Amino acid sequence: MRRLSDQEITDIRSKADIADVISQYLPLTRRGRNLWAVCPFHDDHDPSLSISKDKQIYKCFVCGAGGNVFTFVANIEKISFLQSVVKVAKNVGIDLEEALEPAVPVDPRKLTLIQVLKESINFFRYQLNASDGLMIKEYLLNRGISALLIEKFEVGYNPGNDQCSRFLTAKGYQASDIVATNVARVNGSQLADVFANRIVFPIHDEQGSPLGFTARTVLADESAKYINTTETELYTKGLIIYNYHRALPDVKKAEFVIVTEGVTDVIAFYRANIRNVVATLGTAATPQQIRKLRQLHWHIVIGYDGDAAGQKAAFRLGDMLIKANCTVEVLNYRVPMDPDDIINTYGEQHLVQIVENRVAWMDFLLDYSQSLYQLDNYNQKKQYVLAMGAQIKNLRDDLDRKHFTERLAAISGYKYEDLWSLVAQSRKPEKTFEDASVTPPKSDCSKAECEICAQMMISKEAALRFRDELGYLSSPMANRCAILIIDSYRNQDEIVLADLLTKATDPALHDFILWLSDWPLFPKEANPASLGEAMTKVRIDVYEAKIKKYKMESAQLIDAAKKAEIANKIIEAQREITALKRGKKED
Numbered sequence: 001m002r003r004l005s006d007q008e009i010t011d012i013r014s015k016a017d018i019a020d021v022i023s024q025y026l027p028l029t030r031r032g033r034n035l036w037a038v039c040p041f042h043d044d045h046d047p048s049l050s051i052s053k054d055k056q057i058y059k060c061f062v063c064g065a066g067g068n069v070f071t072f073v074a075n076i077e078k079i080s081f082l083q084s085v086v087k088v089a090k091n092v093g094i095d096l097e098e099a100l101e102p103a104v105p106v107d108p109r110k111l112t113l114i115q116v117l118k119e120s121i122n123f124f125r126y127q128l129n130a131s132d133g134l135m136i137k138e139y140l141l142n143r144g145i146s147a148l149l150i151e152k153f154e155v156g157y158n159p160g161n162d163q164c165s166r167f168l169t170a171k172g173y174q175a176s177d178i179v180a181t182n183v184a185r186v187n188g189s190q191l192a193d194v195f196a197n198r199i200v201f202p203i204h205d206e207q208g209s210p211l212g213f214t215a216r217t218v219l220a221d222e223s224a225k226y227i228n229t230t231e232t233e234l235y236t237k238g239l240i241i242y243n244y245h246r247a248l249p250d251v252k253k254a255e256f257v258i259v260t261e262g263v264t265d266v267i268a269f270y271r272a273n274i275r276n277v278v279a280t281l282g283t284a285a286t287p288q289q290i291r292k293l294r295q296l297h298w299h300i301v302i303g304y305d306g307d308a309a310g311q312k313a314a315f316r317l318g319d320m321l322i323k324a325n326c327t328v329e330v331l332n333y334r335v336p337m338d339p340d341d342i343i344n345t346y347g348e349q350h351l352v353q354i355v356e357n358r359v360a361w362m363d364f365l366l367d368y369s370q371s372l373y374q375l376d377n378y379n380q381k382k383q384y385v386l387a388m389g390a391q392i393k394n395l396r397d398d399l400d401r402k403h404f405t406e407r408l409a410a411i412s413g414y415k416y417e418d419l420w421s422l423v424a425q426s427r428k429p430e431k432t433f434e435d436a437s438v439t440p441p442k443s444d445c446s447k448a449e450c451e452i453c454a455q456m457m458i459s460k461e462a463a464l465r466f467r468d469e470l471g472y473l474s475s476p477m478a479n480r481c482a483i484l485i486i487d488s489y490r491n492q493d494e495i496v497l498a499d500l501l502t503k504a505t506d507p508a509l510h511d512f513i514l515w516l517s518d519w520p521l522f523p524k525e526a527n528p529a530s531l532g533e534a535m536t537k538v539r540i541d542v543y544e545a546k547i548k549k550y551k552m553e554s555a556q557l558i559d560a561a562k563k564a565e566i567a568n569k570i571i572e573a574q575r576e577i578t579a580l581k582r583g584k585k586e587d
Contacts, residue, residue, distance in 0.1 A: 004082070004085065004096070006503070009070075009085055009499075009502060010496075010499050010502070012085060012088055012089045012092065012094060012096075013056070013068060013069060013070065013088075013498055013499060013502060014496075014499075015092040015094075016069050016088045016089075016091055016092050017053065017056075018051060018053070018056045018057065018058060018068065018069040018072070018498070019035050019051050019053050020091075021069050021072065021073065021088060021091060022035075022037065022051055022058065022069075022072055024091075024252065024297070025040070025072075025076055025294075025295075025297075025298055026038065026040060026049070026298050026325075027298055027299065027327050028051065029047065029396075033052075033054065034050045034051060034052050034053075035050070035051040035053070036048075036049065036050055036051070037049045037051065038325040039060040039062060039063060039065065040076055040294075040325065041060060041063055041065040041075065041076075042060070042062060042063040042065075044060075044062060044063075044325065045325075045394065046396070047396065048060050048061050048062040048063075049065075055497050055498065055517065056068060056069065056496070056497070056498035057497060057498055057501065057514065057517070058071075058072055059514065059518065064511070066511070066514045067501050067510060067514065068497075068498035068499075068501045068502060069088055069498070070084045070085055070088060070502060071084075071501065071510075073087055073088055076295075077295060081505075109177075109233075110233060110234065112173075112177050113177060113180055113181050113232075113233060113234055114209055114210060114234065115173075116168060116173050116177055116178055116180075116181045116183065117181055117183070117202070117210035117211070117212070117234075118210055119167075119168060119171055119173070120164055120168065120181070120183050120213075121154055121156060121202050121210060123156070123158075123163075123164055123167050123168075124156025124157055124158050124164070124200045125154060125155070125156040126156075127156060127157045127158065127159055127163070128150070128155065128156050128157040132157070132159045133157040133159070136157045136199060136218060137150070137157075139218070140155065140199070143340075143344075144271050144340075144343060144344065145267060145271070146271075149267055149270055149271065152246075152270070153201060153202075153263075153267060153270075154201075154202045155199065155200070155201055156199075156200045156202075157198075157199055157200065157218075158193055158195040158196055158197070158198055158200050158215070159196070159197065160193075160196045160197050161196075162184070162190070162191060162192050162193045162196065163193070164183060164184065164193045164195075164196075165178060165183070165184040165190075165191035165192065165193050166191075168183070168184075169191070175191055178191060179191070180232060180233060181212070181229075181232060181234070182194055182212065182229045182230050182232050182235070183195070183213075194227075194229075195213060195215040195227070197217065197218055197219050197222070198215035198216055198217050198218060198227070199215060199216045199218060200213050200214075200215045201213060201214050201215065201216075201263045201264075203228075203229070203235070203240060203242055203263075203281070204242075204244075204245055205240070205244075205245070206241070206244045206245055206248075206292070207245060208245040211229070211232075211234045211235045211240065212228065212229025212232065212234065212235035213228070213229050214226060214227070214228045214229075214262070214263050214281065215227055215228075216264075226262075228281065237281055237282070238286035238288060238289065239286070239288050239289070239292075240281060240289070241278050241279070241280065241289055241292045241293060241296070242262075242263060242266060242278055242279040242280070242281050243266050243277065243278045243279060244278055244292065244296065246275070247275060247276055247277060247278050247296070248296065250275040250276040251276045251296050251297050252297075253276070254276040255297065255299060256276065256297055256299035256300065256301055256329075257276055257277070257278060257293065257296045257297045257299070257300055257301065258274065258276060258277040258278070258301045258302075258303045258331070258355070259277075259278055259279070259280060259293060259300055259301070259302055259303060259304075259317070260277060260278070260279045260280075260303045260304065260339065261279060261280065261281075261282065261283055261304050261305060261310065261313070261338070262279050262281060262282070263279060263281070264338075264340050265277075265279055265303065265305075265338055265339045265340065266278065266279050267340075268338070268339035268340040268342075268343055268351070269303075269339060269351065271343055271348055272343060272348040272349070272351045272352050273348075273352075274351070274352065274355060277303070278293070278296070280317075283304060283309070283310070283313030283316070283317070284313075285316070285317050285320060287320075290320050290321060290324050291324075293321070293326075294321075294324055294326060298325070298326050298327055299326070299327045299329075300321055300326050300327070300328055300329075301328075301329045301330070301331060301355070301358050302314045302317055302318055302321075302328065302329070302330045302331065303330075303331040303339065304317070305333075305336070305337070305338040306333030306334065306335050306336050306337050306338070306342075307336035307337070307338075308336070310336075310338070311368055314330055314364070314368075315364075315365075315368055318330065318361055318364065318365070322361065327361075328361035329358040329359060329360055329361060330358065330359055330361060330363075330364040331354050331355060331358050331359075332354065332357070332358070332359050332364070333354060339351060342354070362391065362392065362395065362400070362404045363404075363407070365388070365391060366388055366404065366407055366408065366411060369384060369387065369388060370384070370411065372384075375411075375412070381412060384412065385408065385412050385414060385419070385422075386422075388404075388408050389408065389419065389422045389423050392404045392405055392408065392423045393422075393423040393424075401423055401424070402420070405419050405420050405423055444474075444475050444477075445473075445475040445477055445478040445512075446474070446475065446478075446537075446538075446541065447521070448533075448534040448535075448537035448538050448541070449473045449474065449475050449478040449534070449538060450478070450516060450519060450521070451521070451523070451530060451531070451534040452466055452470075452473065452478070452482065452531065452534045452535060452538070453473075453478055453481045453482055453485065453516055454516060454519065454521075454522050454523055455523060455526060455527065455530065455531045455534070456482060456485045456486070457485060457495055457497070457500070457516070457517075458495075458523065458525065458526055459526035460489050460493050460494070460495075461526065461528075462526055462528070462531050463482075463485055463486050463489050464486075464489075465528075465531065466482065466486075466531070466535065467486055469535060470535045470538065470539070473538060474538065474541060474542060474545070477508065477509065477512050478512075480506075480509055481509065481512060481513060481516070484500070484503060484504060484509070484513075485500070487503075488500060488503060497513075497517050500513060501513060501514065536580050536583070539576075539580055540577050540580050540581070543573045543574075543576050543577045543580075544573075544577065546569075546573050547570050547573050547574065550566050550569050550570045550573070551570065553566055554566045554567070554570075
């Protein structure tokens with residue numbers, strides 16, 4: 001581990017365009033000078049997150065979230081600042097992995113369980129290429145799973161006679177650890193292989209560490225075609241996105257991710273050279289899986305099976321993804337098959353064409369929902385129209401709403417004009433960075449002190465003048481801001497807002513600087529006269545505060561001599577105020 005210098009962090013920030021980075025997580029639309037997105041930090045439906053390419057910052061006008069590129073990555077991925085710097089650096093082709101803090105020590109027991117799984121994978125892969133596995137490998141090859149794919153997905157074979165359990169025991173692993181991975185179970189006084197007589201597919205976490213297995217039987221009389229690892233200390237099905245670690249670079253390149261049901265679906269897409277694909281290992285997606293999919297990419301294509309069960313599951317998953325502010329599309333197989341069957345029946349190119357011709361979520365919804373209603377019945381048709389109308393109304397783009405209103409009219413037989421009146425909605429006025437509040441957040445900073453800090457942000461001369469002529473501000477927050485600005489000018493002549501936010505490690509100071517940058521009265525250029533007036537006002541405010549304090553003290557006194565002493569202090573403070581005001585007028 002090594003410490004990153006401020007200059008290194010600044011260089012990385014300057015090379016990483018905030019809009020490019022945020023676009024990997026959120027769909028962006030341009031309105032005016034800025035880009036806009038649905039805010040991921042609160043329950044947002046109308047885009048309220050504004051991204052300024054000029055300032056290289058983002059800000060939500062509803063929840064107040066904001067900052068630079070490092071802040072965004074740290075908050076959306078829930079990682080540390082240093083981890084976000086390393087991640088952004090990698091995005092611009094800079095490897096800083098050695099700068100990361102040492103990983104939190106992993107529980108030695110979990111390390112042992114992971115090692116048991118790795119040894120099991122090695123055993124299964126060896127057995128697939130041994131004499132007992134030759135017929136199994138031939139079967140895989142005949143199914144179109146090439147030797148290259150077998151190697152990539154670490155496919156193996158577990159023969160009978162509890163050979164894996166005996167192998168692991170011979171390697172010195174404790175029976176309790178072998179059972180804890182669900183590779184074996186206790187059968188009487190012995191260990192019995194869980195995946196005996198099965199083709200075995202390893203399952204990994206996002207970093208590529210093994211967690212468990214899914215396994216297909218090779219016996220005709222086996223009741224369960226597929227079985228998975230049961231819940232263990234490592235394996236929790238509802239937390240896993242299969243193939244995440246392999247798919248990540250291809251997802252970034254393709255700018256969308258295909259979500260399938262299972263392992264063989266993923267492999268089928270790889271057969272067609274489509275690699276931006278993952279699986280939920282079943283159709284009952286969990287909120288945790290939705291968050292992980294969202295971290296992979298905001299643009300998600302659902303590739304569940306084309307049968308009734310698969311389409312029903314696609315409907316449920318799509319609804320969850322839409323609520324998570326994802327852009328959703330669906331693969332239209334047109335036949336009740338899974339991807340593997342489609343390739344085996346129609347060829348790999350047919351699957352490629354299905355991906356290229358994927359349909360919008362609203363198209364899928366209009367078609368699928370017809371099966372939920374009896375459209376020959378007036379009341380049911382009305383319910384269908386109202387339900388679809390509500391979905392169309394939520395679309396953010398007027399063109400989209402008009403297009404799908406026309407589709408709904410064609411399906412239902414209602415007039416377009418009648419349906420449009422149902423779904424049309426007035427757009428909210430566009431927000432701008434100038435819509436910020438005049439009052440600073442959680443700060444007693446006066447207008448004059450805000451003016452001084454703002455002048456200092458845009459002018460080194462202003463900062464040096466403040467340092468030499470005044471040197472303090474009454475508001476603790478403004479004073480901290482001023483100190484940070486002066487410190488930032490030590491080795492540079494200009495301040496970049498995005499870099500200043502990086503240095504503001506205290507969240508309150510960070511928010512104050514972000515607010516100040518959008519202050520409606522923020523000066524467009526340095527103004528020495530305004531700076532001078534503001535500093536005079538701060539001095540006057542200090543003397544007025546003293547007078548107020550003296551008067552309160554005098555009111556508590558009885559002694560005439562002490563009252564007279566305080567009266568003289570008040571008079572002296574008033575003289576200073578008068579002199580300051582006179583000097584201001586003369587200027």
